[in-house]
Amino acid sequence: MGLPLLANKKQSADKHQKIIEAAIAVFAGNGFFNSTVADVAREADVADGTIYLYFKNKDDLLISIFEYSMDLFIQEAEAALKSSSDPKEKLREFISLHLKLVQKYPDLAQVIQIELRQSTKFMKEYPNEKFFQYLDIVSGIIGDGQESGVFKKNLDPVILKRVIFGAVDEIALEWTLMKRKRYTMAEAADQVCGMIFEGICQ
Amino acid sequence: MGLPLLANKKQSADKHQKIIEAAIAVFAGNGFFNSTVADVAREADVADGTIYLYFKNKDDLLISIFEYSMDLFIQEAEAALKSSSDPKEKLREFISLHLKLVQKYPDLAQVIQIELRQSTKFMKEYPNEKFFQYLDIVSGIIGDGQESGVFKKNLDPVILKRVIFGAVDEIALEWTLMKRKRYTMAEAADQVCGMIFEGICQ
Amino acid sequence: MGLPLLANKKQSADKHQKIIEAAIAVFAGNGFFNSTVADVAREADVADGTIYLYFKNKDDLLISIFEYSMDLFIQEAEAALKSSSDPKEKLREFISLHLKLVQKYPDLAQVIQIELRQSTKFMKEYPNEKFFQYLDIVSGIIGDGQESGVFKKNLDPVILKRVIFGAVDEIALEWTLMKRKRYTMAEAADQVCGMIFEGICQ
Amino acid sequence: MGLPLLANKKQSADKHQKIIEAAIAVFAGNGFFNSTVADVAREADVADGTIYLYFKNKDDLLISIFEYSMDLFIQEAEAALKSSSDPKEKLREFISLHLKLVQKYPDLAQVIQIELRQSTKFMKEYPNEKFFQYLDIVSGIIGDGQESGVFKKNLDPVILKRVIFGAVDEIALEWTLMKRKRYTMAEAADQVCGMIFEGICQ
DNA sequence: TATGAATGAGTGTTCATTCAT
DNA sequence: AATGAATGAACACTCATTCAT
Numbered sequence: 001m002g003l004p005l006l007a008n009k010k011q012s013a014d015k016h017q018k019i020i021e022a023a024i025a026v027f028a029g030n031g032f033f034n035s036t037v038a039d040v041a042r043e044a045d046v047a048d049g050t051i052y053l054y055f056k057n058k059d060d061l062l063i064s065i066f067e068y069s070m071d072l073f074i075q076e077a078e079a080a081l082k083s084s085s086d087p088k089e090k091l092r093e094f095i096s097l098h099l100k101l102v103q104k105y106p107d108l109a110q111v112i113q114i115e116l117r118q119s120t121k122f123m124k125e126y127p128n129e130k131f132f133q134y135l136d137i138v139s140g141i142i143g144d145g146q147e148s149g150v151f152k153k154n155l156d157p158v159i160l161k162r163v164i165f166g167a168v169d170e171i172a173l174e175w176t177l178m179k180r181k182r183y184t185m186a187e188a189a190d191q192v193c194g195m196i197f198e199g200i201c202q
Numbered sequence: 203m204g205l206p207l208l209a210n211k212k213q214s215a216d217k218h219q220k221i222i223e224a225a226i227a228v229f230a231g232n233g234f235f236n237s238t239v240a241d242v243a244r245e246a247d248v249a250d251g252t253i254y255l256y257f258k259n260k261d262d263l264l265i266s267i268f269e270y271s272m273d274l275f276i277q278e279a280e281a282a283l284k285s286s287s288d289p290k291e292k293l294r295e296f297i298s299l300h301l302k303l304v305q306k307y308p309d310l311a312q313v314i315q316i317e318l319r320q321s322t323k324f325m326k327e328y329p330n331e332k333f334f335q336y337l338d339i340v341s342g343i344i345g346d347g348q349e350s351g352v353f354k355k356n357l358d359p360v361i362l363k364r365v366i367f368g369a370v371d372e373i374a375l376e377w378t379l380m381k382r383k384r385y386t387m388a389e390a391a392d393q394v395c396g397m398i399f400e401g402i403c404q
Numbered sequence: 405m406g407l408p409l410l411a412n413k414k415q416s417a418d419k420h421q422k423i424i425e426a427a428i429a430v431f432a433g434n435g436f437f438n439s440t441v442a443d444v445a446r447e448a449d450v451a452d453g454t455i456y457l458y459f460k461n462k463d464d465l466l467i468s469i470f471e472y473s474m475d476l477f478i479q480e481a482e483a484a485l486k487s488s489s490d491p492k493e494k495l496r497e498f499i500s501l502h503l504k505l506v507q508k509y510p511d512l513a514q515v516i517q518i519e520l521r522q523s524t525k526f527m528k529e530y531p532n533e534k535f536f537q538y539l540d541i542v543s544g545i546i547g548d549g550q551e552s553g554v555f556k557k558n559l560d561p562v563i564l565k566r567v568i569f570g571a572v573d574e575i576a577l578e579w580t581l582m583k584r585k586r587y588t589m590a591e592a593a594d595q596v597c598g599m600i601f602e603g604i605c606q
Numbered sequence: 607m608g609l610p611l612l613a614n615k616k617q618s619a620d621k622h623q624k625i626i627e628a629a630i631a632v633f634a635g636n637g638f639f640n641s642t643v644a645d646v647a648r649e650a651d652v653a654d655g656t657i658y659l660y661f662k663n664k665d666d667l668l669i670s671i672f673e674y675s676m677d678l679f680i681q682e683a684e685a686a687l688k689s690s691s692d693p694k695e696k697l698r699e700f701i702s703l704h705l706k707l708v709q710k711y712p713d714l715a716q717v718i719q720i721e722l723r724q725s726t727k728f729m730k731e732y733p734n735e736k737f738f739q740y741l742d743i744v745s746g747i748i749g750d751g752q753e754s755g756v757f758k759k760n761l762d763p764v765i766l767k768r769v770i771f772g773a774v775d776e777i778a779l780e781w782t783l784m785k786r787k788r789y790t791m792a793e794a795a796d797q798v799c800g801m802i803f804e805g806i807c808q
Numbered sequence: 809t810a811t812g813a814a815t816g817a818g819t820g821t822t823c824a825t826t827c828a829t
Numbered sequence: 830a831a832t833g834a835a836t837g838a839a840c841a842c843t844c845a846t847t848c849a850t
Binding site for chain 3 (some may be wrong): 639662695755756758760762766768774775777789794797798802803806807
Binding site (some may be wrong): 259 | 818819820821822823
């Protein structure tokens with residue numbers, strides 16, 4: 001009696017996951033608004049109605065993708081950042097990781113970067129905690145660096161975290177949309193780190 | 203005989219402009235997909251059908267906003283950049299200008315930054331020349347700076363222009379979406395320039 | 405002062421005629437419902453609004469075509485039927501004429517045969533006098549023929565006129581729609597007359 | 607487990623049929639172009655969207671009516687024609703049957719005769735096979751009759767089948783549109799057969 | 809749980825008609 | 830008389846969501 005329940009729970013989790021993954025693929029391919037719930041259902045190989053057993057509505061599906069992916073990103077980031085204690089190395093690691101993740105999960109990245117922003121409703125109303133949590137990894141590193149004297153103290157971490165995220169994310173976005181890749185992610189990471197650390201002036 | 207024609211032309215241009223402006227306001231407020239053509243018509247104080255006398259369809263309206271705004275941005279940027287010949291000053295001017303423009307035309311900025319990116323179709327299919335033209339102002343400045351020895355030569359202008367644009371645009375985006383402004387655009391411009399020019403390392 | 409008026413009247417009549425002819429061409433090509441008033445205006449080389457100076461509405465345009473064409477058909481039929489006094493010859497003449505007219509005015513024929521029938525409203529509500537007048541040419545001939553003993557007296561002219569018209573009109577319709585003509589109208593006229601006069605039995 | 611599926615299939619077929627019948631009634635009453643899909647839905651007592659579960663679009667509904675009715679006609683005709691082997695009797699049977707069918711399914715007949723012809727697109731583009739199949743029943747009978755010497759050999763079956771169909775169909779059409787019936791279908795059948803077999807000449 | 813047929817509100821778009829010029 | 834810009838009602842079609850099975 002316990003086992004079947006467990007089995008069901010697992011099956012249930014599997015189906016939830018299956019739908020999430022289907023939604024990521026579908027939304028990345030066609031855009032959130034141009035995709036139908038039926039498209040997602042077909043991709044996930046479930047009935048339309050089944051989606052509503054796992055998600056409140058279509059918007060909830062998008063939000064769930066976001067939370068799922070931010071959890072994934074945060075988890076991977078925290079794991080990766082343990083290896084080093086030097087703020088500079090940590091920041092390099094973070095930038096490199098973000099770009100790697102975009103490369104590893106291109107559909108996911110596209111949904112996050114493009115489709116999510118589309119929903120003004122989402123951007124304005126949804127308490128975007130997970131994203132701030134992700135961003136705060138950056139401001140944490142900056143704060144540590146400023147304390148230990150590695151980074152300049154006159155730079156405002158609130159602004160800086162956005163500047164760094166924006167720079168890295170724009171590169172990631174371009175890379176996602178580019179058909180013929182003109183540079184590797186490793187090259188891009190080097191360039192971005194170079195610029196952020198030392199600036200562009202001679 | 204010539205005058206009425208002129209008047210008509212002007213009136214016609216006025217109505218075109220009126221619809222564009224209405225669309226910017228509506229799309230910024232609700233998002234492109236959540237706005238109806240009827241909403242735009244109401245805002246522009248014209249009949250629904252009138253929209254279709256000036257624009258092919260709803261998508262065309264979005265694209266027109268984009269072209270209109272990029273023209274505006276490019277024009278303002280070129281005017282502003284004439285004042286100085288120092289690449290560093292020019293870049294500072296450009297960054298400052300972009301942020302000022304976003305502040306001056308917040309609805310327009312929001313449509314460009316958010317609504318436009320939503321349309322995967324748009325991002326993937328529309329030959330995004332005007333945007334590249336805008337971006338190329340940055341790579342032009344970088345190129346000049348590298349030639350004259352002001353900027354480091356080992357940085358790839360193709361990547362760099364994106365990094366700079368991403369950093370600036372993310373700040374602009376956050377500022378647009380922030381309800382209670384926690385910093386001024388001038389402060390932000392200083393911080394961004396500081397980081398870009400000299401880097402974040404001590 | 406008299407002349408310009410006359411000239412205007414003539415010009416006015418010309419424009420009326422021009423619109424009728426444009427409407428015939430457009431409706432024949434695309435069907436009444438798939439054609440727009442603007443299409444007709446363009447074809448007639450007048451402004452959209454001008455159509456409404458000469459016709460009450462789009463339906464009126466169709467009815468006017470019908471009346472115009474039936475007048476034309478009746479006029480040509482009456483002229484042609486004067487030449488002979490033999491009912492059999494007259495009927496042969498009528499059949500031949502109808503087919504010739506369809507061949508001569510294919511667009512007109514198509515509008516009458518197809519587009520007119522579409523409008524149930526028209527078929528049911530419009531007092532279809534002109535068409536009955538045309539049909540009555542046939543019953544007149546039959547009546548004469550029965551009186552003079554050329555045609556069988558036990559046939560009901562009311563039914564018969566329809567049978568004959570239906571037979572002829574179906575041939576005309578097929579001929580109008582056929583792309584590669586497989587028989588000439590003269591052949592068809594011969595066959596139809598042969599059948600109607602002598603029947604199909606050996 | 608099998609039964610519910612069967613029930614569903616049957617129910618599904620029922621709904622398809624229900625919509626077809628509603629469409630026939632609505633199109634016959636108002637004409638295809640003057641009827642809305644919502645009208646059909648209301649008549650069929652289903653939601654607007656349901657129509658699109660069974661038919662591709664409004665045109666498809668019209669075409670489906672056509673195919674449905676031609677199948678019905680062909681089936682009834684083939685059944686009726688088995689009883690006799692005499693070409694003359696067979697032709698009489700066919701004519702009588704066509705008129706009876708029009709009387710039995712007046713709405714259907716009207717849609718076929720009138721509404722279908724309206725759509726130039728349909729008449730020109732739709733590969734009208736079913737209708738030709740129906741017409742070919744007539745040419746088959748004629749061919750047999752000519753072979754067996756019952757019908758004149760100099761008459762072209764291609765033209766003749768149209769002449770006969772046109773004659774019969776015009777009678778049917780008039781009868782459908784006539785409000786006060788001035789003759790019975792049986793009378794009409796007799797008259798038509800008399801004329802077709804023996805001609806109108808004394 | 810899972811299904812998928814059914815729903816019906818919602819919307820982009822067309823076009824007959826009007827009317828100020 | 831003639832224009833054609835403007836109107837706004839109308840409609841085909843879509844799709845998120847529900848619910849009986």
